[in-house]
Amino acid sequence: MxxxxxxxxxxxxxxxxxxxxxxxxxxxxxxxxxxxxxxxxxxxxxxxFKMRGAVHAILSLSEEQKSKGVVTHSSGNFAQALSLAAKGLGVKAYIVMPENAPQVKKDAVKTYEGIIIECDSNIYAREIEADRIQKEKGATFIHPSNDxxxxxxxxxxxxxxxxxxxxxxxxxxxxxxxxxxxxxxxxxxxxxxxxxxxxxxxxxxxxxxxxxxxxxxxxxxxxxxxxxxxxxxxxxxxxxxxxxxxxxxxxxxxxxxxxxxxxxxxxxxxxxxxxxxxxxxxxxxxxxxxxxxxxxxxxxxxxxxxxxxxx
Amino acid sequence: MxxxxxxxxxxxxxxxxxxxxxxxxxxxxxxxxxxxxxxxxxxxxxxxFKMRGAVHAILSLSEEQKSKGVVTHSSGNFAQALSLAAKGLGVKAYIVMPENAPQVKKDAVKTYEGIIIECDSNIYAREIEADRIQKEKGATFIHPSNDxxxxxxxxxxxxxxxxxxxxxxxxxxxxxxxxxxxxxxxxxxxxxxxxxxxxxxxxxxxxxxxxxxxxxxxxxxxxxxxxxxxxxxxxxxxxxxxxxxxxxxxxxxxxxxxxxxxxxxxxxxxxxxxxxxxxxxxxxxxxxxxxxxxxxxxxxxxxxxxxxxxx
Incomplete structure (x- = not known):
């Protein structure tokens, strides 16, 4: 770079x-x-700041990728960032969150029209669920930091x-x-x-x-x-x-x-x-x-x- | 005006x-x-915002008045504002505060080098004390709002x-x-x-x-x-x-x-x-x-x- x-x-x-x-x-x-x-x-x-990376990640996708949406697993700021960035760019955002995530965080994602997929509260469950969304919906996985x-x-x-x-x-x-x-x-x-x-x-x-x-x-x-x-x-x-x-x-x-x-x-x-x-x-x-x-x-x-x- | x-x-x-x-x-x-x-x-x-009025009140004084300092009674933001404004303009600020005012407010005034004069906790006591400072020091009284x-x-x-x-x-x-x-x-x-x-x-x-x-x-x-x-x-x-x-x-x-x-x-x-x-x-x-x-x-x-x- x-x-x-x-x-x-x-x-x-x-x-x-x-x-x-x-x-x-x-x-x-x-x-x-x-x-x-x-x-x-x-x-x-x-x-x-997570908004910056989320916007750039979505803008870096092809039109076909955008049409199928993005998916991430996060219960924190990146979940909100990807939801809001996707909303602004007319893209669907699937957010995998542990079912025991605080309601306030779920509500924040919903405010930005992110689609919440609940999973068990462990790192393996959320990866499995994110994989499933990628396969089922054709959504592109975007990692909150390692991308x-x-x-x-x-x-x-x-x-x-x-x-x-x-x-x-x-x-x-x-x-x-x-x-x-x-x-x-x-x-x-x-x-x-x-x-x-x-x-x-x-x-x-x-x-x-x-x-x-x-x-x-x-x-x-x-x-x-x-x-x-x-x-x-x-x-x-x-x-x-x-x-x-x-x-x-x-x-x-x-x-x-x-x-x-x-x-x-x-x-x-x-x-x-x-x-x-x-x-x-x-x-x-x-x-x-x-x-x-x-x-x-x-x-x-x-x-x-x-x-x-x-x- | x-x-x-x-x-x-x-x-x-x-x-x-x-x-x-x-x-x-x-x-x-x-x-x-x-x-x-x-x-x-x-x-x-x-x-x-109290800083604005405090600065203007002091700048409106004559040089002789400034040399003798200013006095107010306040336990709130105006006490700090007059102290800081006075400090910046090289003027003494006497602050009449009730003796039971919170220590954090006294400390804030001291940080700005205001001179605290403690009085009983009622409106008459503070006016009497402010009058006394005016007479003793020749300081000009500045009211926090009615000036x-x-x-x-x-x-x-x-x-x-x-x-x-x-x-x-x-x-x-x-x-x-x-x-x-x-x-x-x-x-x-x-x-x-x-x-x-x-x-x-x-x-x-x-x-x-x-x-x-x-x-x-x-x-x-x-x-x-x-x-x-x-x-x-x-x-x-x-x-x-x-x-x-x-x-x-x-x-x-x-x-x-x-x-x-x-x-x-x-x-x-x-x-x-x-x-x-x-x-x-x-x-x-x-x-x-x-x-x-x-x-x-x-x-x-x-x-x-x-x-x-x-x-």
């Missing part, structure tokens, strides 16, 4: 996404002893951030499935000569951190983190990019995630989900490196149940 | 305030069946909103002390030919609503509303403006305030305080009037204890 191709991806999806604002806070700058630029994907359509078109789409948030601030020293993202991190790395490599990419990851689901050390994709034994968007695994499409180019993966504790989230809510007056706070928690833990530097942070999303907060 | 003078006020304070963004939401537009433009003063310095310079300053939020969207049919604000409402009315009258101003007010502290009916300033017997910024009274400087020009004051119940607040948090992904939600609750209650119209809403502030939410 070269710079021209990435630029084409951005131009292609622009009509279907928001160009989200970049916010700053004098107080958070003072705390970080750095200039911090928050790319606010919580203001993106459906409330998260080239999705990765390139996610990278457009960093392209915009670097267009607005072309002298960033670092960009911090969360890492879960790895789509955002890999896309951000591609964007930073092609749209900046100096900007390095660092990821934040919960200690509780530190598969990416351990994968970097072992050199192969590791799994998590638990998913016990408040950052529900990050309870997923790397894949063979994004891990090689991450392995080759990520500057560091910084692990953060649950209380650090909650503190970072509260700080953003109280000081910046924006609603961000725990996964977004993971990236800022990594910034707060990395003060020595960033001192007097210019730092971008991808605020990945803002979909959170405000009736059920950790503070 | 004519248009030229109001424009001068705006130019005067511009270097000391943020030009806050105007946000929109397709989903909230659909709910309201109108185009709604949210003027986000929750992103203002210190987190509320011409403050009123003109607060009106600049609406000036900016009308500069950005010059064809609004209505602007909704909350009404408490009346400074924001009166300032918004002046701005709308001079910067638009058509825009009318409507206020939202909690039923629990509906003194402004009753004052409009009786034609004289009424008081509240209770202050039992979640909208802590609106537990105050109109004054003889702002009431005549409101009486002459407000289109209507719409009263809202406590549960309507909470629902409006939750809707803004969840859908717009911004943190707003209950007083701001009062204005949007009035919009939601006024659907017939606004159908297919262009509607501005002043989101007055975002200072809220996120550990202690009503939902």
């Amino acid at each position: 070269d710079k021209v191709s990435l630029q084409k991806v951005h131009n292609l999806i622009k009509p279907y996404i928001h160009r989200t604002p970049v916010l700053t806070s004098q107080l958070l700058n003072a705390i970080c002893e750095a200039e911090v630029f928050f790319k606010c994907e919580n203001f993106q359509k459906m409330g998260a 080239d078109a999705v990765i390139y789409g996610q990278g457009t948030a960093a392209i915009e951030l670097l267009e607005d601030y072309n002298n960033l020293d670092y960009i911090y993202t969360p890492v879960g499935g790895g789509g955002l991190l890999a896309g951000t790395i591609l964007a930073a490599n092609h749209f900046s000569n100096t900007c390095k990419v660092i990821a934040g990851e919960p200690v509780e689901v530190d598969d990416a951190y351990r994968s970097l050390i072992s050199g192969r994709i590791e799994e998590n034994e638990t998913s016990n983190t408040i950052a529900d968007g990050l309870r997923t695994y790397l894949g063979d499409r994004n891990f090689p990019i991450i392995k080759a180019h990520v500057e560091e993966i910084i692990r953060v504790e649950e209380n650090e995630i909650v503190e970072a989230m509260k700080l953003i809510w109280e000081r910046m007056k924006i609603v961000v989900e725990p996964s977004s706070a993971v990236a800022f928690a990594a910034v707060l833990k990395d003060k020595e490196r960033i001192k007097n530097k210019k730092v971008g942070v991808i605020i990945s999303g803002g979909n959170v149940d405000v009736s059920n907060l950790p503070f | 004519d248009k030229v003078s109001l424009q001068k006020v705006h130019n005067l304070i511009k270097p000391y305030i943020h030009r806050t963004p105007v946000l929109t939401s397709q989903l909230l537009n659909a709910i309201c069946e109108a185009e709604v433009f949210f003027k986000c003063e929750n992103f203002q310095k210190m987190g509320a 011409d310079a403050v009123i003109y300053g607060q009106g600049t939020a609406a000036i900016e909103l009308l500069e950005d969207y010059n064809n609004l049919d209505y602007i909704y604000t909350p009404v408490g002390g009346g400074g924001l409402l009166a300032g918004t009315i002046l701005a709308a009258n001079h910067f638009s030919n058509t825009c009318k101003v409507i206020a939202g007010e909690p039923v629990e502290v509906d003194d402004a609503y009753r004052s409009l009916i009786s034609g004289r300033i009424e008081e509240n017997e209770t202050s039992n509303t979640i909208a802590d910024g609106l537990r105050t009274y109109l004054g003889d400087r702002n009431f005549p403006i409101i009486k002459a020009h407000v289109e209507e004051i719409i009263r809202v119940e406590e549960n309507e305030i909470v629902e409006a607040m939750k809707l803004i948090w969840e859908r717009m992904k911004i943190v707003v305080e209950p007083s701001s939600a009062v204005a949007f609750a009035a919009v939601l209650k006024d659907k017939e009037r606004i159908k297919n119209k262009k509607v501005g809403v002043i989101i007055s502030g975002g200072n809220v204890d996120v550990s202690n939410l009503p939902f």
Whole structure:
């Protein structure tokens, strides 16, 4: 993927996404002893950066593929993103979700006219069900993070951030499935000569951190983190990019995630989900490196149940 | 106050305030069946529109007055606003606060280097104490809402909103002390030919609503509303403006305030305080009037204890 191709991806999806604002806070700058630029994907359509990759994945299909629809398995933001992107492009979206997924998440998918297919609550059941939909309907499977078109789409948030601030020293993202991190790395490599990419990851689901050390994709034994968007695994499409180019993966504790989230809510007056706070928690833990530097942070999303907060 | 003078006020304070963004939401537009433009003063310095009036009030003083400092009584946003404005302008700010004011509010004032003078928790004690500071220090008293310079300053939020969207049919604000409402009315009258101003007010502290009916300033017997910024009274400087020009004051119940607040948090992904939600609750209650119209809403502030939410 070269710079021209990435630029084409951005131009292609622009009509279907928001160009989200970049916010700053004098107080958070003072705390970080750095200039911090928050790319606010919580203001993106459906409330998260996932819209970018979903739109691009669908736009990358042939007309015949589009006519038969798309299918994914997700109970999180990608389910909503694919549904909304598909709706806007006149394509059917089949969403395989565990039957015990929260009603609020099912309702969100229905709002965007996604077609929900319920399955048992385990990773094998959802893959079997997604396979069945592919065969029965001829729908194209789109993985939430381990898909080239999705990765390139996610990278457009960093392209915009670097267009607005072309002298960033670092960009911090969360890492879960790895789509955002890999896309951000591609964007930073092609749209900046100096900007390095660092990821934040919960200690509780530190598969990416351990994968970097072992050199192969590791799994998590638990998913016990408040950052529900990050309870997923790397894949063979994004891990090689991450392995080759990520500057560091910084692990953060649950209380650090909650503190970072509260700080953003109280000081910046924006609603961000725990996964977004993971990236800022990594910034707060990395003060020595960033001192007097210019730092971008991808605020990945803002979909959170405000009736059920950790503070 | 004519248009030229109001424009001068705006130019005067511009270097000391943020030009806050105007946000929109397709989903909230659909709910309201109108185009709604949210003027986000929750992103203002210190987190509320009060910064505008505080800056203007201090800039309106003579050099001799400035050298002796300013004094106000407030335990809310104006205490912080006057402290921060004074700090930026190299002026001392004496803040009379009840001794039982929440520590978090005292801390906020201290952060901005306001000098706290504690008093008993009743309206007479705070006035006596503020009088004493005026006499002892020669400080100039600045009322949080019933002061011409403050009123003109607060009106600049609406000036900016009308500069950005010059064809609004209505602007909704909350009404408490009346400074924001009166300032918004002046701005709308001079910067638009058509825009009318409507206020939202909690039923629990509906003194402004009753004052409009009786034609004289009424008081509240209770202050039992979640909208802590609106537990105050109109004054003889702002009431005549409101009486002459407000289109209507719409009263809202406590549960309507909470629902409006939750809707803004969840859908717009911004943190707003209950007083701001009062204005949007009035919009939601006024659907017939606004159908297919262009509607501005002043989101007055975002200072809220996120550990202690009503939902």
